[in-house]
Amino acid sequence: MEEQLQKVLNNVSFNVNAGKQTMDLTVLPHGETTPISFHLNYKLVEKGDETEIFIQNIASDRLWVDEIVKMWLEKSSFNYKIPQDLAGIIKMFLK
Structure with a gap:
């Protein structure tokens, strides 16, 4: 998957504001x-030993992309169970 994304995406920049729980x-x-x-x-939701990340809202600077993402989020909530061996590291950056 990562290799496929690298073929179609260039110049990726990624920023996290853990205090506000936002990503750009x-x-x-x-x-x-x-x-x-x-x-x-x-x-980030912690349930015992499990940690999940829920994407609550996504906005884009392009109207057509915004509409596609909005339809996608309405049909399926994006949540991802973080593997236990990575949860500690990920929580350091996102919490």
């Missing part, structure tokens, strides 16, 4: 001349 991502898709920026809100 800017990518330049292959063949595009201007980057696309995303801003998202997340929540």
Whole structure:
């Protein structure tokens, strides 16, 4: 998956504000001349030994991308169970 993403995305920048639980991502898709920026809100939820990340909202600087993401989030909530061996490291950056 990572290799496929590297083929279609260039100049990826990624910033996290753990205090506000937000992430900013800017990518330049292959063949595009201007980057696309995303801003998202997340929540880390700990349940015993398990840690999950929930994406609560995603906004883009492009209207058509915004609409696609909005439809996608309405149909399925994005949550990801973080593997236990990575949870500690990820929580250091996101919490």
